[in-house]
Amino acid sequence: MATWGGVRYMKSWLHFFRKCEGSASRTFKMVGGTPLTGKLLLVPAILTSSALCYLAARRHKFGAVYALKRQKDVLESSALKLTSRERRFIKFASVEHQGQLYMTTQDFIESITEAEPRPRLKRRILLPRDLDHFYAVTPRASKSTTHMFRDLHDTGIISYTEYLFLLSVLTKPATGFRIAFNMFDTDGNERVSRTEFLVLEKIFSHARRERRGSGGATDAEDVHLVRRALTKEDALFAPCSDEDVEDDILQHKKKVNTTLLVHFFGPKGDHELSYDEFKQFMENLQEEVLEIEFQEFAKGYHKISEVEFAKILLRYTYLRPDQYDLYIDRLVERMEETSLRGVTFEEFRDFCSFLNQLEDFAIAMRMYTMADQPISQEEFHRAVRICTGKALSDHVVDTVFCIFDEDGDGQLSYKEFIGFMKERRQRGFKTTPRTTGWQAFKYCVKQEMRTST
Numbered sequence: 272m273a274t275w276g277g278v279r280y281m282k283s284w285l286h287f288f289r290k291c292e293g294s295a296s297r298t299f300k301m302v303g304g305t306p307l308t309g310k311l312l313l314v315p316a317i318l319t320s321s322a323l324c325y326l327a328a329r330r331h332k333f334g335a336v337y338a339l340k341r342q343k344d345v346l347e348s349s350a351l352k353l354t355s356r357e358r359r360f361i362k363f364a365s366v367e368h369q370g371q372l373y374m375t376t377q378d379f380i381e382s383i384t385e386a387e388p389r390p391r392l393k394r395r396i397l398l399p400r401d402l403d404h405f406y407a408v409t410p411r412a413s414k415s416t417t418h419m420f421r422d423l424h425d426t427g428i429i430s431y432t433e434y435l436f437l438l439s440v441l442t443k444p445a446t447g448f449r450i451a452f453n454m455f456d457t458d459g460n461e462r463v464s465r466t467e468f469l470v471l472e473k474i475f476s477h478a479r480r481e482r483r484g485s486g487g488a489t490d491a492e493d494v495h496l497v498r499r500a501l502t503k504e505d506a507l508f509a510p511c512s513d514e515d516v517e518d519d520i521l522q523h524k525k526k527v528n529t530t531l532l533v534h535f536f537g538p539k540g541d542h543e544l545s546y547d548e549f550k551q552f553m554e555n556l557q558e559e560v561l562e563i564e565f566q567e568f569a570k571g572y573h574k575i576s577e578v579e580f581a582k583i584l585l586r587y588t589y590l591r592p593d594q595y596d597l598y599i600d601r602l603v604e605r606m607e608e609t610s611l612r613g614v615t616f617e618e619f620r621d622f623c624s625f626l627n628q629l630e631d632f633a634i635a636m637r638m639y640t641m642a643d644q645p646i647s648q649e650e651f652h653r654a655v656r657i658c659t660g661k662a663l664s665d666h667v668v669d670t671v672f673c674i675f676d677e678d679g680d681g682q683l684s685y686k687e688f689i690g691f692m693k694e695r696r697q698r699g700f701k702t703t704p705r706t707t708g709w710q711a712f713k714y715c716v717k718q719e720m721r722t723s724t
Contacts, residue, residue, distance in 0.1 A: 356438070357431070357521065360374065360382070360521070361521075364394070365378050365389075365395060366394055366395045366396075367394045370520060371430070373429060373430060374428070375424070375425040376420040376421075376426075377420075377423075377424050379420065379437065380420055380560070384563055402428075405530060405533075406528060406538050408427075409427060409534050410534065412534055412542070412545075412548040412549075418559060418562075419534075420559055427529075429529060429531060430529050431521040432471045433471075433529060433531045436471060437531075437556065439451075440556055441556065441557060441560060442697075444624070444628045445554075448546075448549070448550045448553055449550075452546050455468055462543035462545060463535075463543065463544040464544075465532060465540040468532075535548075561619065564583060565583075565619055573615060573616065574613035574615055575613060575614050576611070577602060577670050579614075580667075581599055581670070582599070584674070585691070587695050598675075602674050610669070614667060621663055621664075622671075624659060625655055625659050629689055629693060632654055632685075635657050636685050645682035645684050646685050647683075648668055651683060671683075671688075675688050
């Protein structure tokens with residue numbers, strides 16, 4: 272009704288002013304005036320008309336996205352303050368089923384590679400036949416690939432709890448795969464059942480209950496939400512029932528088979544996930560996201576330039592435009608023509624795998640230097656080998672030093688480097704710092720403290 276009303280009002284006003292214009296022209300001809308004079312006298316009326324047509328169009332627009340506005344109002348009136356991850360999930364989620372929001376697999380990829388979701392008028396309401404189709408096209412765990420999310424595109428759904436789990440997968444080092452699996456495997460039979468996996472739902476719901484009336488959650492608490500689910504010391508680590516689950520747009524008591532549940536445990540939920548299948552899924556997801564990021568710059572080629580490599584490393588850091596340009600210009604000035612050979616996907620993947628072990632790298636550096644001193648390329652190489660068991664290519668390390676070595680003395684301030692790379696690793700939450708208000712003031716203070724130390 273709202274949509275038809277907006278169009279109807281616009282047509283009515285246009286028809287009215289055509290009649291006014293024609294009547295004014297005839298009147299001025301009769302008294303010796305010109306049609307132009309009549310049109311000029313109609314200017315105030317035309318301005319009024321424009322305003323009314325604009326309001327009618329606004330009514331038309333709001334009617335089309337009423338579902339989104341209604342959900343936004345519900346969220347804003349809620350006593351529960353949303354975390355940054357909850358806000359981002361709601362922002363990118365493009366489908367809804369039985370009042371609960373879901374991301375498609377395409378939405379998830381975009382949420383970690385793009386700043387904004389694709390334009391849309393409203394969320395798609397999923398019907399039972401849509402879910403049946405999704406289940407039919409979802410591959411089983413034994414057939415996981417590095418392009419599964421891209422192949423599924425918009426024929427798969429991901430709940431908010433699974434969104435948190437997938438974010439943790441992207442930043443988890445290979446050494447953490449076994450630990451994560453063992454935490455799910457509560458009975459120690461080397462297999463994870465659907466019931467064991469769904470403990471994430473209970474942990475998430477309990478954490479949201481704790482936040483009600485407590486002033487909301489911090490981002491730090493939200494970051495550790497999944498980690499709490501992966502520790503047997505948590506008293507909540509028990510089978511999940513409907514009574515344990517909050518009922519809102521992010522979570523429903525009635526369980527729906529999502530793409531991840533069907534992939535891991537089959538349509539009937541009777542398959543048990545082995546460690547090899549779990550490990551393969553995590554490796555494939557990490558590589559698929561890296562391939563998407565790499566190809567954004569490679570444009571189909573098998574290499575990216577050193578400058579493009581620098582842009583990938585810096586794209587999620589909180590640098591001002593002038594600071595960002597400084598790092599890029601520094602790289603361009605220092606790289607010689609003969610050394611510009613590009614960066615392959617394998618080199619890029621190995622470097623990103625190293626970023627997932629930044630904490631171990633920081634410990635190794637502190638033990639090695641003992642005084643937080645800058646490090647050389649040789650020391651950098653050695654620390655990476657200790658942490659990852661792999662060696663980065665000399666060309667990649669040389670490029671990194673060209674970007675982050677401030678004075679060109681061949682020494683890298685590893686503390687500043689780690690700070691930038693931690694921001695890069697949290698690529699799913701690219702935000703633009705506010706330029707006004709209290710948040711902007713805090714951001715400026717942090718930036719000044721970083722530069723002064």
